Every structure is written in structure tokens, then in C-alpha cells.
Amino acid sequence: MSRRTRRTTAVVMVALLAGGLAACSSTGGRKAVEDAERARNAGKATTPTMTVALVTHSGPGDTFWDIVRKGAQDAAAKDNIKLQYTADPDGPKQANLVQQAIDKKVDGIALTLAKPDAMKAVVGKAHAANIPVVALNGGLDSWKAMGVTAYFGQDEKIAGQQAGERMLKEGAKHPICVIHEQGNVGLEDRCAGVKQKIPATQLLYVNGKAPASMQTAITSKLQQDKAVDYVLTLGGPIALIAVQSKASAASKAKVVTFDTSDQLIAAIKTGTVQWAVDQQPYLQGYLAIDQLWLFKTNGNTVGGGQAVLTGPAFIDKTNVASVEKFAASGRR
Amino acid sequence: MSAVSTPSAAAVDDRVAARSRSVRALRRPEIGALLGAVAVCVFFLIVASSFREVANVGTILYGAATIGIMAVPVALLMVGGEFDLSAGVAVTSAGLAAALLGWYFNFNVWVAVLLALLISLAIGWFNGTLLNRTGLPSFLVTLGTFFILQGVNLGMTRVVTGNVASKSISDMQGFESAQNVFAWEGSIGSVEIKAPIVYWLIITAVAAVVLLKTRFGNWIFAVGGDSDAARAVGVPVHGVRIVLYMFVGFCAWLSGMHLLFAFNTVQSGDGVGNEFIFIIAAVVGGCLLTGGYGSAIGASIGALIFSMTELGINYAGWNPDWFKTFLGAMLVLATLVNLWVKRKADAR
Numbered sequence: 077m078s079r080r081t082r083r084t085t086a087v088v089m090v091a092l093l094a095g096g097l098a099a100c101s102s103t104g105g106r107k108a109v110e111d112a113e114r115a116r117n118a119g120k121a122t123t124p125t126m127t128v129a130l131v132t133h134s135g136p137g138d139t140f141w142d143i144v145r146k147g148a149q150d151a152a153a154k155d156n157i158k159l160q161y162t163a164d165p166d167g168p169k170q171a172n173l174v175q176q177a178i179d180k181k182v183d184g185i186a187l188t189l190a191k192p193d194a195m196k197a198v199v200g201k202a203h204a205a206n207i208p209v210v211a212l213n214g215g216l217d218s219w220k221a222m223g224v225t226a227y228f229g230q231d232e233k234i235a236g237q238q239a240g241e242r243m244l245k246e247g248a249k250h251p252i253c254v255i256h257e258q259g260n261v262g263l264e265d266r267c268a269g270v271k272q273k274i275p276a277t278q279l280l281y282v283n284g285k286a287p288a289s290m291q292t293a294i295t296s297k298l299q300q301d302k303a304v305d306y307v308l309t310l311g312g313p314i315a316l317i318a319v320q321s322k323a324s325a326a327s328k329a330k331v332v333t334f335d336t337s338d339q340l341i342a343a344i345k346t347g348t349v350q351w352a353v354d355q356q357p358y359l360q361g362y363l364a365i366d367q368l369w370l371f372k373t374n375g376n377t378v379g380g381g382q383a384v385l386t387g388p389a390f391i392d393k394t395n396v397a398s399v400e401k402f403a404a405s406g407r408r
Numbered sequence: 409m410s411a412v413s414t415p416s417a418a419a420v421d422d423r424v425a426a427r428s429r430s431v432r433a434l435r436r437p438e439i440g441a442l443l444g445a446v447a448v449c450v451f452f453l454i455v456a457s458s459f460r461e462v463a464n465v466g467t468i469l470y471g472a473a474t475i476g477i478m479a480v481p482v483a484l485l486m487v488g489g490e491f492d493l494s495a496g497v498a499v500t501s502a503g504l505a506a507a508l509l510g511w512y513f514n515f516n517v518w519v520a521v522l523l524a525l526l527i528s529l530a531i532g533w534f535n536g537t538l539l540n541r542t543g544l545p546s547f548l549v550t551l552g553t554f555f556i557l558q559g560v561n562l563g564m565t566r567v568v569t570g571n572v573a574s575k576s577i578s579d580m581q582g583f584e585s586a587q588n589v590f591a592w593e594g595s596i597g598s599v600e601i602k603a604p605i606v607y608w609l610i611i612t613a614v615a616a617v618v619l620l621k622t623r624f625g626n627w628i629f630a631v632g633g634d635s636d637a638a639r640a641v642g643v644p645v646h647g648v649r650i651v652l653y654m655f656v657g658f659c660a661w662l663s664g665m666h667l668l669f670a671f672n673t674v675q676s677g678d679g680v681g682n683e684f685i686f687i688i689a690a691v692v693g694g695c696l697l698t699g700g701y702g703s704a705i706g707a708s709i710g711a712l713i714f715s716m717t718e719l720g721i722n723y724a725g726w727n728p729d730w731f732k733t734f735l736g737a738m739l740v741l742a743t744l745v746n747l748w749v750k751r752k753a754d755a756r
Contacts, residue, residue: 099516104579106512106568137562137677142572258732281728285680287671288474288604289718295467296719300458313573313675320670324467324600339576339673406571 120154123373126184127158128365129177133170133190133214134163135257139313139337140357144213146407147361148186155369167194174198177207184208184368186361189215189222190262196222208371212364213357214262216383225371226379228363230355230387232262235334236269238388239353243306243332244273246350251277251306252297256284256314263310266334270308278304282314290317291324298325306330312337312352319348336391338403344396354399355387358407434753437694438706440746444692445713447745448738452720459723466600468712468719473608476711477663478682479689480608480615481656483707486690487619488652489632489699490546492535494553495656496682501557502528502664503674504565507574517582525661531557532657536650558680565676574674583669590662591669604666608708611659615704628652633700689714692742694750713742 130148134141145161152159160182162173170187171194177185178201185202189195189211199222202209211219212228219227243251251274253267258281271277280297282290298304298321307322307329309315315333322329333340334353343349363378363386370376378384391399402408433439452459478495485492492498505527510520531553539549562572569575577583592603619625630638631648639645668674691697692713693706717738721731 099519100514101510101516101580101582102514103581104577105510105514106575135677136558137565137572137675139571139573139675278725279728280722281731283681285678286474286682287667287675287678289471291671292467292471292474292715292719293722296458296464296471296722299461299464299467300456300723300725313673317671337573338571406569 121156121369121373123156123369125156125158126369126372127160127180127182128152128184128186128368129160129162129174129180129182130361130365131170131173131177131185131187132161132163133165133167133188135165136163140311140335142406143357143408144361146405147358147363148365149361150358150407151362151365151369155366157365157369159365167191171195171198174202178202178205181205182207183372184210186210186212186364186368188213189218189224190260192218192222199224208368210364210367210371212360213355219383226364226367226377226381227383228360228367228378228386229383230385231383232265233269235353235355235388236266236271237273238269239266239308239332239334240270240273240277242351242390243270243308246306246330248274248306248330249276250301250303251308252280252294252301252304253277254280254282254290254294254307254309254314254318256282256290256309256311266310267308284311284314287313287317290314291321294318294321295324298322298327298329302327304329306332309333311335312340315340315349315352316343319343336399336403336408338406338408341391341396341400341403341408344391344393345400347393351390351392353388354391354408356389357386359386431753434749437701437703437750438709439694439753440749441693441706441709441713441742443749444742444745445709445716448713448716448720448742452716452723456720456723456725459720463598463600464723466595466602466605468715469605470600470602471715471719472708472712473602473604474663474666475682475685475689475714476608476708477604477611477659478656478686479693479707479711480611480704481652481659482683482686483690483693483695483702483704483710484615484619484628485652485656486687486695486697486699487632487702488628488648489635490539490649490652491550491687492653492656493547493550493683494531494535494557495550495660495686496684497554497557497561497679498528498531498657498660499663499667499682500561500674500676500679501531502661503668504561504574504664504676506665507577507668507674508564508568510577510580511575512568514580517577517580517586519582520577521586521665524664525658528657528661528664529654530657531660532654533650535656536646536653539649539653540646554683561676572676574668574676576672577668578672586665587669589669590665602670604663607662607666608711611662612704612708619704624648624651629700685714688739692739692746694746710742714739 164170209224210226211224255263282293307318318331330350332350336352367378399408502524506520506524509523594601627643627648630643631645635645689710690707693710695702721734
């Protein structure tokens, strides 16, 4: 770039920034949220500082796991715990992250068992190193056999069955179940649960990383099969995309979903999305960390050796108002 | 490199002898893709009844447009001999930049949109400059940018919003007018037309004219064919590369703005993997992985093939377990048709 074009660029940028300062939006934005966010002070434990690792199978930038992490962070702040969060969707890599936590001699490990076989060896190593382990979200069938202290989550198949039952009750005959991550056991389980209740349920695989592609994929399915009367998505943001697909295809299908996000709550309120199956991800993160603190400081086991189910519950128009005020800070 | 040097010698030898119209048409890089597209289209017209409905054409075109807007600049870049692996996440970066800047500083949405344009162009400039200065393969340079952007997308979003998705800016001033520009919807008859379709066609046309009818287009072919030789005859190789990367940046910005205003928020993990879809579209459309050969129209036809295949499988209502396998087989077939036509034409 010559000196002159460089100077021109600088002038343009300064002008834009100056113009930007003058051209502010007086509605919405950060100000509105900050005005709403209250200080969260739940008191703090005076027990010695502990270090706890939370290792999940989340992909980067997943809204659901962000809520789990917020729960864990809030519990850690309350319990005087230093939380070390890591995640990898790949089973062996997740196991490696747990190994690193063991190497660092943390005081406790909370992990997901979405791929139980990959995690088995490393959970044994944690026990050998006398580090308590709790499981959350995935691994309902395998946590006990691995000797894990406690489990917090929902049974995905039961959740799927309940969603299917509710759809059946509402008159669904030809639903589609949209899977945004091919081969994810938990997601497949949900759709399998739905299928048990409504055998006509069809699966649709979409690329969870590309919203426009998801939008057209769902649209094309709705155009192809006019009998589809319910679209069930497995994540809050995807339900909002399905709403647009529905409009594009001029379909009358109802949109329902698993898991929420702050914008999904708004959609339930306005009625564009009927309901969401809520497994309370915040609670999964919070309870897992709190359990490790209780175990270390008082020898307690939440659930008394049984799985603690955090869901499924339904969020619909009747109870959305009670959830709404918590969703703005990304905790529901 | 027939596009670069036009021999003025009066002597006629077989290398410069006039060829028949049909052979010249067959030698164009996008012809194979066009035949591939026709084959895919006919195939799904036969097997999928929904594919035959005119009203559904808009869905297929929209799917093609969201790929094609990026496949065209990526194709130009490939003709110039370079790759851009950061093109997929750069789209997400653009959307996030506008959403986060606007939301955090309470800017009018249009200010945020223009700042995002500067950032997108800067990413392109950075890629080109790093490539020129280091001399490393573009595969490595842009792989670095890919990771940097992926991390920045996630990290910045959390720093600014405390979450992993951008906050909705739909209640901010300027949103509606921006939506009218980047995410409008209309219809021609029963066919739904969305904004990206028009932008895609414009970008394809402009890129095709630049590539085939201008001196800059010749420079692109020259740089991709043999950059040392191009430099020796006075082609500003570094400048051409930077412009090509900035064009990718511009198109990433346009796609990012569409996603932001069509879906209100941007997920910070989006876009990963799309860079390969853009490259696949360009290659199916006749671009060589080695540079120096390819076409903009071809890349758009490649995007159309990809979209027709992807949605055709849905329209046919096939078992989704095998989805990717169908997709892969169709793409290989389309590329083979492409190659076969090129060989036939070259042999003549």
C-alpha cells in the first residue's frame, strides 16, 4: 500500500469511528442488559481453596454447555473453588484432558460420560490417585459401574419419550426429529425415545455449524413432506431456525425443541415455538461442583448413590414468565 | 496460458489455428460442471417429486447462494494459485464483529455493519500480506488465520456478552433498514427469492467479467500459472494476491451480514468446515488445485450442484444415515464428468 492510500485509509477509519460515536443506538444493546443484570452475591464459603476440573464433551461455542459452565462457575465462586474448565467433543481427547487434570493433582473432577468407553480407563486412574469424580449430563447407564460418586442429568431416552408423549397428546402424527450432530449418542437417544411413542417420526440430519444450510435443509424437508405436523429440534438456536424454515415452506407444522437459550425463551413467550424440554443445564454444572465440595468438606453424597435427575421438565407459555428473567444472563 | 499471451505473429501454426466454436465452448472450465449440474438435476427430477415443484426452486437457489457467494471469490483465489482456509470462519467473524460492536458500544446498526466491513477487509489484507512477506504456502498461512479467528470468535464473544452467542441486536436502531438490505425476501411467481440469491448472481457476473475481460483477470491467471514468470513480465504479483484475499474478505462480510440479519444472532462456533465446501464448489466448477485454471461461473455452478445434491436427498426422502455418502458420490461423479469433458475437448 502506498503512503497516500495508507493515509486515506486512516482518515476514513477515524471518520467512521467519529461518526460511530455520534451515531449511537438509543435502544437495546449492552446498556439495556447491564441495567437489567443484578449483582449476584450468594455469600461465600470460608473452607480452604480447592481446585476442581470440569471436563465436558462440548464443541466450541455451544450455547447449552455455556449454561452448564455458568452453573459450575457460580457454585465454584460460592464454595471458594478454583474451577478449571476444559472440553473436547472427541472421546480420546476428552480422556486426555481428564488425564491432565489428574496430573495437575486437582481436588475433584466433574466430567461427562457421553463416550463412556473412552473415559473408563482415565476414571480408574483418578480413583487410583484418590481424586473424587462426579458425572453429569451423559453416562446414566455407566456411571455407577465406573465407581463415580454421583450423577446429575436427565435420561435422554426418557426425555425423548416424554416429548413424544406430549406431541402425541397434542395430536402429532408425522413429526420430524432434527439431529444437528451426526453420531451423538445423546441426540440419537432423544429421537429414539420420540420414535417409541410416535413410530412415524422421521429423522433429519443437518449441519449444526451452518445456519443457512440448516434452514434450507429443514425447509426442503417440509416442502417434500406436507404431512409433517411437528418439527422437533434438539437445541434452542436450531428451533429458531426451524421457525424460519416453516415460514419459507409455508408449513403449518409446530416447532418444539429440547434445551433452551435466552432467545428461545422469548420465542416461547410469543408463541412461535410451542415448548422446550428443559433439563436445567445450569443445575447440572452447579450441582456437580457443589457435590465435590460437599464430599470433600462433609463426606455427603447428593442423591444417596442414585442418579439425580435434573429433567425433563417443560417450558411452555404457562410457565415461561418465571424462567424469562433468569434467561437474560444466560443461566436458563 | 492462452489467456495471457496473444501472439501477434502472422505465421499460422497449429497452436494458434482458429478452433471451431463448439471446441472452444467445450474447452471452457465450467462446461464440465454445467453438464454435471444438468445430470444431477435430471437425476433428482426423476427420483424426487418435490424436486419437480417450481415453488421449491427458491430453496435450492438460496442454498446455492449461501455457498456460491463465497465459492466465487475462493475460486478466483484458486485461479491465482492460493487457498483460503479461513474463509468459513471469516463469515462468522464478520457477523460477530457487527453484532458485538453494535451491541457493546450501542452503535447504530449501520455503523457496526461498516466497521465489520473494515475488519473483514483487514483479515483479507492480513492473509495476503503475510503470504507475500513470509513466502509460506497459503495453506499454512490461512490455516493459522483459521485458528486465530476461531479463537477470537469464541473469546471475544464471551468477553463482550458473557455468553457464546452474540446478543440479539434486533431492537437496535438501524436494524430494520439493514435487514431490508442484507436479508430481504421477495418472490417471483411462486418462487421465493432471498437477498443472497441476487448478491450471488451479481458477484458471479462481476467476477466472471473481471476474470475474462480485464487486464486484472489476466494477471490472476498469470500469477496462478507461474508467479515468477508473471513478476518478470511486470505483473504486480503481491498486489494481485492482496486484492484477491480482500475480495474473499468482502464476500465473507456480505455473507456474514446476511446471516446476522436473517437469524438475528450469530453462534460463535459457526462456520467451521465451510471453507472446504467453498473449495469443493470451486473444484467441481473446474478450478485446478494447482492454480492458473478455473472460472467464476463454474464455481457458482459447483455451488448449485452441491445445493441440489444436499436438498435433493431431502426431497427424495432417503434414509438420512447415508446422507454424506450420497453427497460424496454425487460430488465425485460431477467432478469426473467435468474431467471427462475437459479431456475430450483437449484431445480435439
